[in-house]
Amino acid sequence: MSLWRVPRVPPAGWLGCVHQQLFLTPATPSSLPGGAAAAARALSRVQYRRPGQPKDNRPPWKKIKFDFAKGVEGVKKHMTLLMKELRDPLVGPEGKPVLEHMLEQNRVVWEFRGPEALEQWSVSSDREIGGQSEAYLKLGRNNNTCLLYGTLCGAPPRDGETRYSGYCTLRSKQMLCAFDRKKHHDWTSFNTLHLRVRGDGRPWMINLVGETYFSHQKDDMYSYFLYTRGGPYWQDVKIPFSKFFLGHRGRIQDDQHHLWLDKINTVGFTLGDKADGPFQLEIDFIGVCRDSAHTEEFAYETYKRNPNV
DSSP states (O other), X not given: OOOOOOOOOOGGGHHHHHHIIIIISOXXXXXXXXXXXXXXXHHHTSOOOOTTOOOOOOOGGGSOOOOHHHHHHHHHHHHHHHHHHHHHHHHSGGGSOHHHHHHOOEEEEEEOOSHHHHTXXXXXXXXXXXXXXXXXXXXOGGGOSEEEEEEEOOOOOSSSSOOOOXXXXXXXXXXXXXXXXXXXXXXXXXXXXXXXXXESSOEEXXXXXXXXXXXXXXXXXXXXXXXXXXXXXXXXXXXXXXXXXXXXXXXXXXXXXXXXTTSEEEEEEEEOOSOOEEEEEEEEEEEEEOOTTOOOSOSSOOOOOOTTO
């Protein structure tokens, strides 16, 4: 095995040489000890870049945008949110009187009644990794609904790495309180997700993401199926939270457990039915309700480890 050649430099210039060799010069198999294996380990420590995205070679200080006027607006915004955050607990839970909070049976979380409602959602597709699918979001007729439309294409990008493609996603943004701290939805008083949608007959996946406490759980997601009817008629869909199953990076887990409703971060819709062509999904509102007739805690079998084995 050949050793890594280090050029002879004066003692005063040793630190600068090391900095230039390790951080500025790209690693190649011939310049690392151990050949290709060492090169793979070195490149694995670099931030991962999805295929199809251009590499950003700008230095870190050029990626920062300084704007004094925007900073003043940000301070005003966060101080307003802080005052609301301190004032709401004096009224009751979530800023509502205690009696109203206890007797609440239905709650509309998202309704699309103007352009500001679309700012709470983000749209993505496989175009981000070099695919050909397209997804767009706009207000429906009379600005009273949300219309997600586009074209699905399952052809994978020709990058030699990506094997599967063909998906589109609509996802709510993470709620933030003062100073960009996370804010969660508390749905412990409800047991059912209530939607009013109008689709084109395609099957969708509804995804719920909750707050996790360990780093290996950051990609955990609870999902269930949404079968749209198609046609000009609206359909009211009620899905109990007990029907949502646990998945991790698209794989259903064997160790299933129910969803914790006290800290819900985002709600999303995913289309990936491998049927190329146009699609559309129109949403009137998304809410939660409490169905007293539904007493099921969890719909799937759970496993408990036997300590005697």
